[in-house]
Amino acid sequence: MSTALKKERKPQRPPRGGLATMVEAIRAGIWEEMERDPAVFLIGEDVGTYGGAFKVTEGIIDHFGPERVIDTPIAEAAIVGAACGAALMGMRPVAEFQFIDFISCGFDLLTNYAAKCRYRWGANIPAVFRGPCGSGVRSGPFHSLNPESFFTNTAGLKIVEPSTAYDAKGLIKAAIRDPDPVLYFEHKKLYRLPRLREELPEDDYIVEIGKARTRREGRDLSIITFGAQVLTALDAAEELEKEGLDVEVIDLRTLAPLDKEAILGSVKKTSRALILHEASLTGGIGGEIAAIISAEAFEWLDAPVVRVASLDTPVPYSPPLEDYYLPQVKDVVDAARKLAAY
């Protein structure tokens, strides 16, 4: 595009409520927190003028200025470390990974520094580390990651991943206000999905970290999932309904600490549990959830706990490969049928 043709940009303060996609909801949540608390600031690659690779932070620099929206060099270790230091000083950094795949470059500081400060010497790190995760958009092995299980085995990091615009806003606000480090994963496929557009309340609200949400009530079996796979689960549930199966869908929303009460409550009601996630099966968070269920709801179960997840491979690029890699509605429906018939 010719440089002469560029559009004028005005900082658009997001409306308090109204219809919002997930990306708009996250932006509104960040914006409101920055208005509420001068300690909140943004740090990351291309988050300023460009507004981030997915435009999550678009317009924020125009309103709040470059002191509070800091474009960094390509240096994730520096981003995480600097966020930790600023947080120790009482600031509230919201750090962005351009793609969540690059969180690996900040892994050391996240798992060794951010996660362990409070435990070691009582100093808390109120920082948010966010970024686009997830596959299904033909981005190949390095722009498709679902990294939650790299971190669930590290004590000291909270992990959230919304699947609705409402939750996205409520969770980003809760994460910013939280006294401890929070990893906030945003499935890139959901950012602008029209299906997720919803009316948001005008009032200030948060979604409490550590609380799951029942997205669909049912009696016959529970699908426990989160992120973009909530949509797969809901689609599967609709199909199963036609066959007379009444499926409950639990959206975890927080992956650490897990809402055991919600998981166990649902499973005790339905007696059948299917865990669905987009990361590879082996070592995924599904194993942890299955262990909790079998240890604490064994007597209520009428069937083994089953897991549906992606292949134990990197995320391949080509559409037929990626579709095969990912759990599809059909895989969930098949598994649910067998589970119900068990």
Place this chain on the structure above:
Amino acid sequence: MRISTKYAPRKPPEGKPRSCITDTSLTHEQMLELYRFLKLTRLVEERIVNLYRQTKVVGGVYRSLGQEATAVGSAYALRPDDFITPIIRDLGAVFVKGIRPREILAQYMAKAWGPSGGKDLNVHFGYLDKGFLGPISHLGDMIPVMTGILLGARMQKKDIVGLAYIGDGGASTGAFYEGMNFAAVQRLPLIVIAEYNHYAYSTPTSSQTAVRNLVERAAAFGIPGYIVDGNDVVACYEVTKQAIDYARKGRGAVLIEAKTYRRKGHAEHDDQRYVPAGEIEYWEKHNDPIDRFEKFLLDQKVATQEKLDEITAAVMREIEEDSEWAESSPMPEPEGAAYGVFDNSIVPPAFRPKVLES
């Protein structure tokens, strides 16, 4: 360590258009080959954009428009068994290394016949026998890997050098520093081309580093540095040749900074709103590497315009043929996703386990 500015960009005399340096050991035949690679790079990328507009490309399109000379000129100084590891803007170097347009086109279309069989994107593959080591997305990571290639080669008494490319942004990563430092202290024959193309995605180089020239970092590694006019393909060739000579003698690593300009956005979707008005047009009009080399070839009577047109026509024919080949490739079979994580004669393919069937 001194920084050589012998090949640095120079302002042309008032009113004169830019050309290329004339002090060169390149033969006329070699120059025409360089010209072919420059045109091939630009025209293949244009073909990829066309395919993208026809929605035949899966994923993003990354251009090296305006910086083709850096990749082509530098890689041309290598011997066949030397190694390169490019970044996304170095398609030209990939072609110099003997990779064919059809392979790149098939990669962009995520086809089965692409070298990665649809598992990965664009230049993300490799041929060890050709000395081509494709990158991963994570910037900086290939510098230490190339260091290891050279370490291995030295242990095997192989006389090769490694040419690695890094962006002005990628040079901010920890991996870049660790790899450079390690190669330097081991005196490995690593030549790194740092491409100062003014932007890393939307971030100007002035927000990326406090040094004015990326090459100033050579001092931190204790290695020699060069600045080269990255839009002068002859200068890029000559400077890399000098660095290779130095490295091959066992004297160690070299950092070369190429001054160039990224005329397109980070990827095809980028509207370049962060670019000051007129900047792109300036580089297009006054500092296009292919225009400059054409002028050089004509002025130096290396070739006539007809000869250059002939080369371009041959390139077009090759691209036509290769596009057809790539388009005729099937998409990969879905089940292929499960293969190749490990040696499948030891560990079986990673099929999705059947639920409640035993």
